[in-house]
Amino acid sequence: xxxxxxxxxxxxxxxxxxxxxxxxxxxxxxxxxxxxxxxxxxxxxxxxxxxxxxxxxxxxxxxxxxxxxxxxxxxxxxxxxxxxxxxxxxxxxxxxxxxxxxxxxxxxxxxxxxxxxxxxxxxxxxxxxxxxxxxxxxxxxxxxxxxxxxxxxxxxxxxxxxxxxxxxxxxxxxxxxxxxxxxxxxxxxxxxxxxxxxxxxxxxxxxxxxxxxxxxxxxxxxxxxxxxxxxxxxxxxxxxxxxxxxxxxxxxxxxxxxxxxxxxxxxxxxxxxxxxxxxxxxxxxxxxxxxxxxxxxxxxxxxxxxxxxxxxxxxxxxxxxxxxxxxxxxxxxxxxxxxxxxxxxxxxxxxxxxxxxxxx
Numbered sequence: 001x002x003x004x005x006x007x008x009x010x011x012x013x014x015x016x017x018x019x020x021x022x023x024x025x026x027x028x029x030x031x032x033x034x035x036x037x038x039x040x041x042x043x044x045x046x047x048x049x050x051x052x053x054x055x056x057x058x059x060x061x062x063x064x065x066x067x068x069x070x071x072x073x074x075x076x077x078x079x080x081x082x083x084x085x086x087x088x089x090x091x092x093x094x095x096x097x098x099x100x101x102x103x104x105x106x107x108x109x110x111x112x113x114x115x116x117x118x119x120x121x122x123x124x125x126x127x128x129x130x131x132x133x134x135x136x137x138x139x140x141x142x143x144x145x146x147x148x149x150x151x152x153x154x155x156x157x158x159x160x161x162x163x164x165x166x167x168x169x170x171x172x173x174x175x176x177x178x179x180x181x182x183x184x185x186x187x188x189x190x191x192x193x194x195x196x197x198x199x200x201x202x203x204x205x206x207x208x209x210x211x212x213x214x215x216x217x218x219x220x221x222x223x224x225x226x227x228x229x230x231x232x233x234x235x236x237x238x239x240x241x242x243x244x245x246x247x248x249x250x251x252x253x254x255x256x257x258x259x260x261x262x263x264x265x266x267x268x269x270x271x272x273x274x275x276x277x278x279x280x281x282x283x284x285x286x287x288x289x290x291x292x293x294x295x296x297x298x299x300x301x302x303x304x305x306x307x308x309x310x311x312x313x314x315x316x317x318x319x320x321x322x323x324x325x326x327x328x329x330x331x332x333x334x335x336x337x338x339x340x341x342x343x344x345x346x347x348x349x350x351x352x353x354x355x356x357x358x359x360x
Contacts, residue, residue, distance in 0.1 A: 036081050037152060041070040043163055045171050050164070056084035062144055063089060068175055069144040070163075074152040076100065076137075082148075089114075089146075091139070099137040099148050106236040108243035115140040115251055117179070117240055120233035121186050123155065124196045131193055131226050133233065136186065140179045140251050147182065159185055176244075176252045180259045183241070187263060190234060190270045194277070197223060197230075201280055208288050217288060224281050227274065234270050241267055305354060312346050 038053040044067045053059065053071070062069040076082065082096045095116050098104050109116040117138040125132050137148040159181055162170050170181060200223055207216050241264045244252055252260075320339055332338070 035075060036078055037074040039072050041160060041163060042067050043171055044068065048164055056088050059088055065143050067143065068178060070178060071144060071146045073148045076148045076150060102135045102150055104135060106233065106240050108240040110247060110249050115249060119183060119186055119237060119240065122190055122193045122230065122233055124193050131229060133229055138179060138182060140175050142251065143175065145175050145178045155189060156182065156185060173256065174253065176256050177259065180256060180263060184263055187266045187270065193230065194270065194273050197226065197277060201277060205284060208284055208291065212288050212291050220281055220284055227278055227281065231274050234274055238267050238271060309347055309350050313343050316343055
């Protein structure tokens with residue numbers, strides 16, 4: 001999945017200029033000069049037609065066709081392009097506004113003649129070792145499925161190949177199955193992302209136990225930040241799949257209900273993994289602070305023992321270092337040797353006491 005972004009993901013992005021009328025089309029994603037591209041894959045059991053559409057009006061013949069048409073729009077940044085789609089296909093203005101608002105929460109909306117779904121595509125950037133997030137807007141009609149993506153490049157090529165080669169049941173079922181297949185690939189990539197995060201978490205666990213450092217804490221907090229985006233993408237998707245399962249729309253047929261139930265199970269597995277990883281990260285922070293506290297206590301213990309040993313020695317040297325003329329044993333010939341023997345004896349006695357108390 002091609003990715004070109006290098007900025008840090010924002011926890012919140014503005015919806016646009018305040019005060020605009022509902023349905024105003026304002027793109028809220030990355031401000032990049034991207035050329036939109038509209039591709040079409042039209043098929044039934046016997047034939048497949050694939051081409052790039054030059055105008056939005058070219059979609060009109062496929063709106064009421066008897067075949068299944070998958071129209072994919074890359075680099076949706078132009079309000080004018082969506083306005084044309086709205087006029088040609090008769091789409092609701094509020095839905096078009098949501099397509100350009102790339103910080104949408106995953107959701108499911110039934111407009112009668114068509115169903116609108118928002119999902120988040122997650123992919124792992126191996127070069128930077130972090131998650132890439134892209135919003136996908138999916139519209140299911142009677143004979144068509146339209147997908148709107150923020151950027152060019154995706155991970156749906158295996159699905160396109162299945163359609164071209166008529167592999168499995170993809171060419172025999174309708175638009176609701178195509179929508180299921182698209183969402184299923186998105187959820188499958190959630191598992192890929194979680195596997196990569198799991199590897200990083202396992203490595204950090206080992207580092208925290210063996211050689212904890214401040215950089216380790218920063219790495220843990222970086223993963224916790226990634227988990228926030230994963231959770232924001234996955235948890236609402238449960239409601240989306242549940243909405244598809246329970247939908248009374250004629251666009252979602254009962255014959256495909258088993259596939260959506262299977263998709264719901266996969267989403268639940270992902271959410272369980274997200275919760276598990278969050279608990280592990282919180283436990284890792286607790287382990288780090290416990291390890292640091294234990295190391296600090298060990299250092300303080302050693303310093304305390306040294307202080308306890310040298311305190312009586314300092315007392316002895318202080319006594320015999322006082323400058324008084326009539327000091328007892330001041331002229332004793334073996335005074336130095338005697339004081340040294342006394343100090344060694346004190347050290348031996350104190351060490352023996354510490355070992356007896358299991359302090360050493």
